[in-house]
Amino acid sequence: MVNKKDTQSPPDGKDKATQRLNQVSSHLSAEKPEQSKTKAQTARLPADHSDVLGQIATLRKIAVTPNPNHRGYVRQKQAGKLWVRERIEQLLDPGSFAEIGSVSGTVTWKKTAPMREEPVSFTPSNNIQGAGMLRGRKVLLTADDFSIRSGHADGASAGKTVYVEKLAIALRVPVVKLVDGSSGGGSVTTIKKEGWSYLPHVAPFKPVIEQLNMGIPNLGAVVGPAIGLGAARVVSCHFSVMAADIGALFNAGPKVVEGATFEEGLDFQDLGGPTVHCMNGTIDNLAANEAECYEQIRTVLGYLPNSGSEAPPIVACNDPIDREDISLRSIIPRRQARMYNPRTIITSVVDQGSWFEIGALWGRTAIGGLARLGGHPVGVISLNCEVNGGALDAAGSQKLTRLLKMCDVMNLPILQFLDVPGYAIGTVAERTATMRWGVELAKTYYTTTVPIFNVVTRRVFGVAGGVMLGSRDPVMQVAWPSGQWGSLPLEGGIEVGHRHELREAEKIGKKEERYKELEEEYLRLMNPVRTANAFGVEEIIDPKDTRQVCCSWAAHIYEVLMKERLSDRACGKIHPSFA
Known part of the structure; x- marks a missing residue:
C-alpha cells in the first residue's frame, strides 16, 4: 500500500512565486492608520495649487498696499x-x-491644518x-x-x-x-x-x-x-x-x-x-x-545704447542740417580779452532742443554734455571763457575725463568747441593739483578711441590745447576766422620772450611803446590765414556753416565708422573703460 504523503509531489517554482506575491500583497494592503490619514489629507489639497497661489497673492497685496499707520511710512510722507x-x-x-x-521678505506663518498655513504678517x-x-x-x-x-x-x-x-x-x-x-x-x-x-x-x-x-x-x-x-x-x-x-x-x-x-x-x-x-x-x-x-x-x-555692443539710438530730426546762423560770425569778440557765452554756440550748432548739460554746477571752467547732430547722439565738450578765462583747472579736467570715458564706453562721437588758453595757473591752481588732473585728462584723451571732431573757435594754447586738439590721428577739425593759437598766449608770452629787450626799452622810457609794437607784429603774424597757408590748419570755415559741417561728420561716423567700431569691440580689438 502506497502512502499518500509519499506520492505528493513537492511544490514547483511557479507555486513558490505565487505564494511570495500573496505575502507581499497582504503586507501592502494592511496600511497603518497614520498613512491612510496622510493620503486623505493630500488628496484634499487643491489640484490647481490655488492654495500656494493664494499665499503669493496675499503677500503681494500686502507688499503693494501702503500702511498709513506704519511708523516708517508716516516718516516718509512727513519728509515730503x-x-x-x-x-x-x-x-x-x-x-x-x-x-x-x-514676495521676498520676512513672513510670520500661522498653521491652519497639518499641511496648510497662511501668512499673518509680512515685511517686504x-x-x-x-x-x-x-x-x-x-x-x-x-x-x-x-x-x-x-x-x-x-x-x-x-x-x-x-x-x-x-x-x-x-x-x-x-x-x-x-x-x-x-x-x-x-x-x-x-x-x-x-x-x-x-x-x-x-x-x-x-x-x-x-x-x-x-x-x-x-x-x-x-x-x-x-x-x-x-x-x-x-x-x-x-x-x-x-x-x-x-x-x-x-x-x-x-x-x-x-x-x-x-x-x-x-x-x-x-x-x-x-x-x-x-x-x-x-x-x-x-x-x-x-x-x-x-x-x-x-x-x-535717450542718448545712450542698451550696451556698448550697440550704436546709440538715432532719432528723426526736424531741424535742417544745412541751417545757417549768421550771428555766429560775430559771437567771438575781436578784442581777445572780452568774453562770450559758449553755450550759445553749442545750442546754435546742435539740433534744436537736444542740448543736455552734465555737471553744470561744478568744474565750471569746462562745459560738457550730450546733444544730437541730424538726429545722431554725440558728446559735446567746450571750454568756458566766462569762468577763469577758460583756463582748465583741476575740477574742469576731472569733469571732462569722466565725460570722455562715458562717451567712449557708450560709442558716442565727441564734438569739441575749442577756446582754451591752457591749464590754470597761480597758487590756487598749484594747490589743487591742476597738472596732476590735467595729465589724467591727457591720458584719457589718448587712451579713448571714440571719434572726435574739433571746431577751433578762438584760442588753442599750451599743453592743454595741444592735448585736446591732437589726440586723434589724423585730426578731424575746422577753424573759425577768430582762431588764435601757439605755445603761449601773447599776454605774458611777450614779456617772457622779450624780457631783455623790454628791460632795455624801459631804461629809456619806451617800454610800453616797444611792447605795443611787438604785440602788433605778433598779431599780424598770428593771422589764421597764414597758418592755413602753411597747412597748419586744414580749413577755416565761415562760422555760419558750422552746423552743416558737423552734421555731415556725425552722419559719416554713424553710417560708416560705427560698424567697424562695434566689430572691433565684439572681437576684443578695443577695450573702452569707464571704471
Whole structure:
C-alpha cells in the first residue's frame, strides 16, 4: 500500500512565486492608520495649487498696499517723499513694471491644518527690484524703501541686488537706481539679528564695474539720504542726479559723524546736501524735485545704447542740417580779452532742443554734455571763457575725463568747441593739483578711441590745447576766422620772450611803446590765414556753416565708422573703460 504523503509531489517554482506575491500583497494592503490619514489629507489639497497661489497673492497685496499707520511710512510722507511704489509708478511707463522677488521678505506663518498655513504678517524686502519700460525701452530698476529699516541690510534681501546686477549683464539692459537709504548697507542690528559679526564684503560691486565698462547705462537718482553703500552705488553710475528738496549723500550720518569727528548739530543738508555734492562733482546734476530727477534720467537714456555692443539710438530730426546762423560770425569778440557765452554756440550748432548739460554746477571752467547732430547722439565738450578765462583747472579736467570715458564706453562721437588758453595757473591752481588732473585728462584723451571732431573757435594754447586738439590721428577739425593759437598766449608770452629787450626799452622810457609794437607784429603774424597757408590748419570755415559741417561728420561716423567700431569691440580689438 502506497502512502499518500509519499506520492505528493513537492511544490514547483511557479507555486513558490505565487505564494511570495500573496505575502507581499497582504503586507501592502494592511496600511497603518497614520498613512491612510496622510493620503486623505493630500488628496484634499487643491489640484490647481490655488492654495500656494493664494499665499503669493496675499503677500503681494500686502507688499503693494501702503500702511498709513506704519511708523516708517508716516516718516516718509512727513519728509515730503514719495513712497517707493509711487516712485516706480511715476518713473516707468504705466503698467510696465514686473517685479523680481515680489514676495521676498520676512513672513510670520500661522498653521491652519497639518499641511496648510497662511501668512499673518509680512515685511517686504526694503529694496524693490524689477523690469519695466522707460519711454518704450526695457530697463531694470532697483529702488530703496526707506520706510523699512531705512534701507539697511537687516531689512533687505541681499541676493536680490546681486541677482539684478548680474541680470543686467546677461540681458544687456540699462539699470536705473533710485537711492533712498543705504541700499542694503550695514547696520549694527544685523549683528544682533544674525548672532555673529561679519566681514563687510561688497558683493554687488564686481558686476557693477563690469556693467560700467561694458557700456550698460547705469543711471542713479538721490531721492532721500544716500548713506554708505547707497551713496557708493549712485556715485558709481554713469550719470547721477539729486533732488534738491529731499536729497543728501554722505559716508555716514550726522550721529556717526558726531561721535567720530565731534562735529555737532549737523543735519543732512549741511553734511551732504546739493550745495555740497552737486558743487564738487560727486553728483553730476541737480534737479528741483523727484519728478525732475526722473525726467533727467529719461532724457539721458535717450542718448545712450542698451550696451556698448550697440550704436546709440538715432532719432528723426526736424531741424535742417544745412541751417545757417549768421550771428555766429560775430559771437567771438575781436578784442581777445572780452568774453562770450559758449553755450550759445553749442545750442546754435546742435539740433534744436537736444542740448543736455552734465555737471553744470561744478568744474565750471569746462562745459560738457550730450546733444544730437541730424538726429545722431554725440558728446559735446567746450571750454568756458566766462569762468577763469577758460583756463582748465583741476575740477574742469576731472569733469571732462569722466565725460570722455562715458562717451567712449557708450560709442558716442565727441564734438569739441575749442577756446582754451591752457591749464590754470597761480597758487590756487598749484594747490589743487591742476597738472596732476590735467595729465589724467591727457591720458584719457589718448587712451579713448571714440571719434572726435574739433571746431577751433578762438584760442588753442599750451599743453592743454595741444592735448585736446591732437589726440586723434589724423585730426578731424575746422577753424573759425577768430582762431588764435601757439605755445603761449601773447599776454605774458611777450614779456617772457622779450624780457631783455623790454628791460632795455624801459631804461629809456619806451617800454610800453616797444611792447605795443611787438604785440602788433605778433598779431599780424598770428593771422589764421597764414597758418592755413602753411597747412597748419586744414580749413577755416565761415562760422555760419558750422552746423552743416558737423552734421555731415556725425552722419559719416554713424553710417560708416560705427560698424567697424562695434566689430572691433565684439572681437576684443578695443577695450573702452569707464571704471
